[in-house]
Amino acid sequence: METMSDALLPKKNIAVLGAGFGGVAAARALGRALRRSAELRKLYDLIVIDRSAEHIYTPGLYEVATAAREDADPLTLKHTAAIPLEESFSGLPIRIIQDEVLGVEPSLRAETPAGILVPPSEYLIRLRDGGTIRAEYLVLALGAVVNDFGIPGVPKHGLVFKNFGDALRVRSAITETFQRTAQAHIVIAGGGATGVELTGELVSLTRHLRRAWKRDIRPRFTLVEAGERLLPGPPLIVAEIAKKRLERLGVTVRLHTRIIEVAEGTATVQAPEGANTRIAFDRFIWSGGIKPSPVLAGIVVPKDQRGRCTVDLDLTIHGENNLFAIGDLTCFADPATNQPLPSVATIAMAEGSIAAINVLARINRQPLRHYHPPKHTPMIVPVCGKWAIAYVAGFTAAGFSVFLLRLAADLRYFLKVLPPLKALRFFLRSAAVYFRND
Numbered sequence: 001m002e003t004m005s006d007a008l009l010p011k012k013n014i015a016v017l018g019a020g021f022g023g024v025a026a027a028r029a030l031g032r033a034l035r036r037s038a039e040l041r042k043l044y045d046l047i048v049i050d051r052s053a054e055h056i057y058t059p060g061l062y063e064v065a066t067a068a069r070e071d072a073d074p075l076t077l078k079h080t081a082a083i084p085l086e087e088s089f090s091g092l093p094i095r096i097i098q099d100e101v102l103g104v105e106p107s108l109r110a111e112t113p114a115g116i117l118v119p120p121s122e123y124l125i126r127l128r129d130g131g132t133i134r135a136e137y138l139v140l141a142l143g144a145v146v147n148d149f150g151i152p153g154v155p156k157h158g159l160v161f162k163n164f165g166d167a168l169r170v171r172s173a174i175t176e177t178f179q180r181t182a183q184a185h186i187v188i189a190g191g192g193a194t195g196v197e198l199t200g201e202l203v204s205l206t207r208h209l210r211r212a213w214k215r216d217i218r219p220r221f222t223l224v225e226a227g228e229r230l231l232p233g234p235p236l237i238v239a240e241i242a243k244k245r246l247e248r249l250g251v252t253v254r255l256h257t258r259i260i261e262v263a264e265g266t267a268t269v270q271a272p273e274g275a276n277t278r279i280a281f282d283r284f285i286w287s288g289g290i291k292p293s294p295v296l297a298g299i300v301v302p303k304d305q306r307g308r309c310t311v312d313l314d315l316t317i318h319g320e321n322n323l324f325a326i327g328d329l330t331c332f333a334d335p336a337t338n339q340p341l342p343s344v345a346t347i348a349m350a351e352g353s354i355a356a357i358n359v360l361a362r363i364n365r366q367p368l369r370h371y372h373p374p375k376h377t378p379m380i381v382p383v384c385g386k387w388a389i390a391y392v393a394g395f396t397a398a399g400f401s402v403f404l405l406r407l408a409a410d411l412r413y414f415l416k417v418l419p420p421l422k423a424l425r426f427f428l429r430s431a432a433v434y435f436r437n438d
């Protein structure tokens, strides 16, 4: 029973900024802890702030970008890749605030007589519409944005592929181009997982449109990569299998080829020989990299050369007791290799769970846990049709069975973040789009 003095205790906030893969994992774990403990609920409110009311399931964006005609209305497509936060947090004591985070500042940073900075007792979160919110514990999970590395012409002449709106834009631009030109040339820059999967799915879309329109459209696809291989990260064999698959589909793969400028209809590239050449295109898609959320630039915390905040093994930002950071905006040096972890959903989710455990440990004055990254970061990349390549637990496999594995991974994720029936419905809707597309 709540006593008078309990009711008078000022409640503090635990805030999770960003409800993507990392933020949702952290918020759900914290929400479950609050639901279990009346004591904790007396002391803390849990708030999640995101500019969107939905968590975007990014692996579903390829199907949005290349959806078959009957699924092409944006609302139907949204139901296959956007998970409503209300549904994901239903039954948990979580307050969702839909607003844009503009900045985070320490509310108070005392200095001892010896000149040592004491970590702040609270953080102030500045919002676009909602003024300022204070939080005692903060989990930064704002993700990343597209990085064009300042290459001239990319923002003006290139499509990008990072969020739901981008996926719709890619779809309408590509179909419009195919309607206009039967032999369009589509250039995709960036041979990471996004570039490889998107290229494969565009080939798939072409096949579908050829049948649907009864027109002999024969676009050419070129995938350009500055590095010496596709799919950096897993062993080279994974990259070679993916490259062979794309080439068999008719895609030209150009490695060691760096985009240096993009203009109307042409991309200037630096080829292996060092000379600059031009590639004419009808559509140019940039998937060459990401950089941390711009909000991070305004927060005074240690960062690496790529602007990501450097976190300790317990996921606190170095020197900040109550400020945790997870996912794509962080640089976590793997203790086994001393290399930063890749920016993938599986790592953001695992970090979200550990950050939640550590927020609770901090509240309970217990030691914090370290995040132990997996030895092999799992990767499953579908490449056109019901075919995918995977690198999981140190094993490489490809083919239809891997495509099924990917569907199983989707279902597993939906079951993690949604009540079972809703997860199943979401899965069936997205799988239906997959099957119609592929």
Ligand SMILES: Cc1cc2nc3c(=O)[nH]c(=O)nc-3n(C[C@H](O)[C@H](O)[C@H](O)COP(=O)(O)OP(=O)(O)OC[C@H]3O[C@@H](n4cnc5c(N)ncnc54)[C@H](O)[C@@H]3O)c2cc1C
Pocket: 017, 018, 019, 020, 021, 022, 023, 049, 050, 051, 052, 054, 055, 056, 058, 059, 061, 062, 099, 100, 101, 102, 141, 142, 143, 144, 161, 162, 163, 194, 293, 295, 326, 327, 328, 329, 343, 344, 345, 346, 347, 348, 380
């Ligand atoms: C097309 C695509 C496909 C991918 N496929 C895979 C895959 O198959 N497997 C895999 O492991 N990884 C995949 N990834 C990578 C994966 O999506 C990211 O690594 C993952 O989303 C990182 O999680 P996060 O929580 O750090 O950030 P995000 O999931 O990006 O979440 C960040 C959240 O913060 C919110 N936000 C950002 N800025 C603000 C602000 N200023 N105010 C309020 N809210 C804000 C955003 O709306 C978003 O909800 C893919 C990425 C893309 C783009």
